[in-house]
Amino acid sequence: MPQTLMRTALYQTHLGLKARLVPFAGWEMPVQYTGILAESRAVRTKGGIFDVSHMGRIYISGPEATDLLDWIQTGNIGTLREGRARYSLVCNEEGGILDDTVTYRLAEDRYLLICNAANRDTIVSWIGRWRNERYPQTTINDVTLDTVMIAVQGPAVAVIVDGLCPQQPSSLRFFASTEGAVAERKAFIGRTGYTGEDGFELVLDAADGPQIWQTLMDHEMAPCGLGARDVLRLEAGLALHGNDMDSTTSPLEAGLDRFVRLEKEFAGADALRHQQETGLKRKLVGLFVxxxxxxxxxHPLRAQGQVVGRVTxxxxxxxLDRNIAMGYVQPQWADPGQSLQVDIRGRLTEALVTTLPFYTRKRD
Amino acid sequence: MNPSDRKYSKEHEWAKVEDDGRIVVGITHFAQDQLGDIVFLDLPAPGTRVEQHKKLGEVESVKAVSDLFSPVGGEVVEVNQSAVDNPELVNNDPFEAGWLVKMSSSNSDKEMGNLLTSEEYEAFLESEAH
Known part of the structure; x- marks a missing residue:
């Protein structure tokens, strides 16, 4: 059914740049400005900026905030140091993935949680439920509609962001953050991203969004849309919730074991421990096609004349100048080097299972 | 923007009669712009016969796959190998270097006649946009 799409504080900016806008997770978002491939290349070679304001931004604070987050997250939040961030899954009690999130620990009792746009309502309700049931001394503040988030990604961005920030964000380690200013506007700065490149994610007051976007463009950062974001995250082997995982897939199936601490208690832990013992029915693999x-x-994935999985x-x-894919297959077909076929609209095409990621940036 | 030396289909293909009577077929600027970065052209081999408005092949972009319909019926006599090897050519120059196939048609006068002129095609685009 048609419904009113939400617009970010950068909507007018996108119109001015003649972006192609599409509905995405309830928002009207730019899918491309000049072209998906050109934008992808800009991020790999220099730098690009993405409006990711549709993603959920939720502050969680109070004396029980750490315990609440440790209960809903598969990763360890209690051991996270202030100023650091952790990628982690939020699972239902059956061990299915409700969302994947990044949790920044801003202070002892204060966190910023980033979740996917499509799952914001689910996550806010989920956090609210556990606050009410178990961790009442927790404050939840969803600031998504009051702020913008701009991802600045690419090999050249550290120098540029340093020039705009007295905090010298290039001194931050990957998955570290600070609260400071960008071009004299109050900003949260995280050294995180979803492209496989070096970069930052900035959270600013909504009113400051257009000016900071323009400032970054003035420094030759290319505006990039959701199309390029999807290309880049796939190259980096990063799963997309709603595509590569959902509430019916587990983190173990999705190859995200390293973000799951089965030795601690969290929602879904029992189900995942059981799955660990009894074995997986399918695994996420990377494919060169x-x-x-x-x-x-x-698209179906086939081996020995049978369907053994699906592309996600x-x-x-x-x-890489070649076609790549991720998909789930039965575990006996999941080893790197395994040859499979993809059924692309009736055409069987050779595919080779490979380790993820497809692309890893050179680090100095 | 859409050259007046050729005719257009509502599926955003163009057809142009060459001096030797063969008909060059391609997709319009509008079509390539809607598709975005084109990465793959699946075109029929020379010798293939196609009826007017029937599927001629596929144009695949980063975003989506689109069927390509033949604006005229006839036999495919030549495929633009440069475009097959380098599909960006269709994005960059859809009306000239990015042509797709050449066809020979025995019924071209009638079939060309029921396609849209450039003015009619532009009016059609206008009506579609609203």
């Missing part, structure tokens, strides 16, 4: 026709979501994400990689 021959030919030029693009493997896409839901696929695309052309401009960085």
């Amino acid at each position: 021959e030919g030029r026709s693009i493997p896409r979501h839901d 994400s696929g695309g052309y990689s401009p960085t």
Whole structure:
């Protein structure tokens, strides 16, 4: 049913840049400005900026905030140091993935949680439920609509962001954050991203969004849309919730074991420990796909004449100049080097299981 | 923007009669712009016969796959190998270097006649946008 789409504080900016806007998770968002491949290349070679204001930004604070987060997160939050961040999953009690999140610990009792746009209501309700049931001394403040979030990503961005911030964000380690200013506007600055490149994610007051966006463009950062973001995250082997995982897949199936602490108690832990003992029915794999026709979501994966899985994400990689995909297969077909076939609209195309990520940036 | 030396289909293909009578077929600027970065052209081999408005092949972009319909019926006599090897050509120059196939048609006068002129095509785009 048609419903009113939300718009970020950068909506007018996108219109001015002649972006192509599409509905995405209840928001009207830019999918591209100049072109998906050109924008992807800009991020790999220099730098790009993304309006990611549709993503959920939720402050969680209070004496029981750490315990609450440790209960809903698969990763360890109590051991997270102030100024550091952790990628982690939020699972339902069956061990299915409700969302993947980044949790920044800002102070002993104060956190910023970033969740996917499509799951913001689910996550806010989930946190609210556990606050009411178990951790009442917790304050939840969803600031998504009052702020903007701009991802600044690429090999050249550290120098540029340093020039705009007295905090010298290039001194932050990957998955570290600080609260400071960008171009004299109050900002949260995290050294995080979803592209496989170095970069930052900035959270600013909504009113400051357009000016900071323009400032970054003045420093030759290319505006990039959701299309490039999808290409880049796929190259970096980063799963997308709603595509590569959902509430019916577990973090173990999705190959995210390293973000799950089965030795601690959290919602879904029992189910995941049980799954660990009894074995997985499917595993997420990376695939190099021959030919030029693009493997896409839901295309069947075949071996020995049988369907053994499905593609969940696929695309052309401009960085590698070949087609790549992720998908779930039965575990006996999941080893790197395994040869499979993708059924691309009736055409069987050779695919080779490979380790993720497809692309890793060079680090100095 | 859409050259007046050729005719157009409502599926955003163009057809132009060459001096030797063969008909060059391609997609419009509007079509390539809607598709975005084109990465793959699946075109029929020379010798293939296609009826007017029937599927001729596929144009695949980063975003989506689109069927390509033949604006005229006839036999495919040549495929633009440069475009197949380098599909960006269709994005960059859809009306000239980015042509797709050449066809020979025995019924071209009638079939060209029921396609849209550039003015009619532009009016069609205008009506679609609203």
